Amino acid sequence: MAKKALLTIEGRDPIELPILSGSTGPDVIDVSKLTAQGYFTYDPGFVSTASCDSAITYIDGDAGTLLHRGYPIEQLAENSDFLEMCYLLLYGELPTADEKAQFDYTISHHTMVHEQIRVFFNGFRRDAHPMAIMIGVVGALSAFYHDSLDIADERHRNVSAMRLIAKMPTLAAMCYKYSLGQPFMYPRNDLNYAENFLYMMFGVPCETYEVNPIIARAMDRIFMLHADHEQNASTSTVRLAGSTGANPFACIASGIAALWGPSHGGANEAVLNMLDEIGDVSRVSEFVKRAKDKDDPFRLMGFGHRVYKNYDPRARVMKQTCDEVLDQLGVNNDPQLQLAMELEKIALEDPYFVEKKLYPNVDFYSGIILKAIGIPVSMFTVMFATGRTPGWIAHWNEMISGSYKIGRPRQLYTGENQRDFKPMKDR
Numbered sequence: 001m002a003k004k005a006l007l008t009i010e011g012r013d014p015i016e017l018p019i020l021s022g023s024t025g026p027d028v029i030d031v032s033k034l035t036a037q038g039y040f041t042y043d044p045g046f047v048s049t050a051s052c053d054s055a056i057t058y059i060d061g062d063a064g065t066l067l068h069r070g071y072p073i074e075q076l077a078e079n080s081d082f083l084e085m086c087y088l089l090l091y092g093e094l095p096t097a098d099e100k101a102q103f104d105y106t107i108s109h110h111t112m113v114h115e116q117i118r119v120f121f122n123g124f125r126r127d128a129h130p131m132a133i134m135i136g137v138v139g140a141l142s143a144f145y146h147d148s149l150d151i152a153d154e155r156h157r158n159v160s161a162m163r164l165i166a167k168m169p170t171l172a173a174m175c176y177k178y179s180l181g182q183p184f185m186y187p188r189n190d191l192n193y194a195e196n197f198l199y200m201m202f203g204v205p206c207e208t209y210e211v212n213p214i215i216a217r218a219m220d221r222i223f224m225l226h227a228d229h230e231q232n233a234s235t236s237t238v239r240l241a242g243s244t245g246a247n248p249f250a251c252i253a254s255g256i257a258a259l260w261g262p263s264h265g266g267a268n269e270a271v272l273n274m275l276d277e278i279g280d281v282s283r284v285s286e287f288v289k290r291a292k293d294k295d296d297p298f299r300l301m302g303f304g305h306r307v308y309k310n311y312d313p314r315a316r317v318m319k320q321t322c323d324e325v326l327d328q329l330g331v332n333n334d335p336q337l338q339l340a341m342e343l344e345k346i347a348l349e350d351p352y353f354v355e356k357k358l359y360p361n362v363d364f365y366s367g368i369i370l371k372a373i374g375i376p377v378s379m380f381t382v383m384f385a386t387g388r389t390p391g392w393i394a395h396w397n398e399m400i401s402g403s404y405k406i407g408r409p410r411q412l413y414t415g416e417n418q419r420d421f422k423p424m425k426d427r
Helices: 073-079 082-091 097-108 116-121 130-143 154-180 193-202 213-225 233-242 248-259 267-278 281-292 313-329 335-349 351-355 362-373 377-400
Strands: 004-007 015-020 057-060 065-068
Touching: 065 073, 065 082, 065 313, 073 082, 073 213, 073 313, 082 097, 082 193, 082 213, 082 377, 097 154, 097 193, 116 130, 116 154, 130 154, 130 248, 130 377, 154 193, 154 248, 154 377, 193 213, 213 313, 213 362, 213 377, 233 248, 233 377, 248 377, 267 281, 267 335, 267 362, 267 377, 281 335, 313 362, 335 351, 335 362, 362 377
Parallel strands: none
Antiparallel strands: 004 015, 057 065
């Protein structure tokens, strides 16, 4: 027998509301028919509202669990690579060897962008924020690829998915090169996804660039660990934009815009800014004391997580990767990195942080890795957007290929009641 909840409102009969169960996680109360009864719910930030059903990603914040299509993130990060995760997110199952080879081939042969996009970059100032450029350029892809904009056509959706995943690192590297005034580097089909990105970022035409395999693996893991994170702000934005029937390039551009916010994608950038504010290892105890003071507005960035009430499962993998990168590059004498390691030590040992479970999160370690690799702080959120693209596309495609309604949140109106217009002479 189906479970039901009873909503009791003074002066009227109880309203029956169905209780729905997913494959795992808490049950949800279906309030979709409540409007017909003259009511709707009030939930700022939608923190207690499921806006959709999805089979892509599951998070248990209390247990510190993150599953992609049922697979723990730790197992995927250890045994897989970014493109295999892309396949998993898009199609629901891990690929066979032949499917993986074909998928890798398709992505690598879609990495080039239309040559006129090079000219498009000239419309931006050299000092423009890379995220501002990414929003404009990704949205503009719909003006270059008219042959894959029929969202009702599964083949069109698939082609658009391949193009977006393949071209994001190319566009990201072009943003960086444009800011430096260096020539754009064309992608190479003989390199894997992360290697190709590093080559386009740091290579120059006048000399050979050798990709460090440890750095490439670290970059691949950063992309993997940011690939999807359930119904977060940017993913929900992509779904909301997609619910109008907008083309996929426009929807992903909307997700990039949402990700740009410092409360979302800018968290690892905030970590480096915080380290700059602290300045020196000798001042760590001073700032830790401030962080413990509830009356002090200072907060340690990169510690704890809104969703995870336990250790961020992605942080375990990222910490290992961080240690590998710092050891490989030999940058342990960098004052800012020394400062970060001291903060990490305190957070893992100090009873205050341990009791409140304010562990270093994925943003803390990814910020340190990106800085060590040589990627500027202004590009951090672009890295996030590149990694998150397959998740955005998977959610968009899941919605478009199923049944959905245009998103239309309600509001609790608190403005003026109806009133009559007064001529200016009577105001």
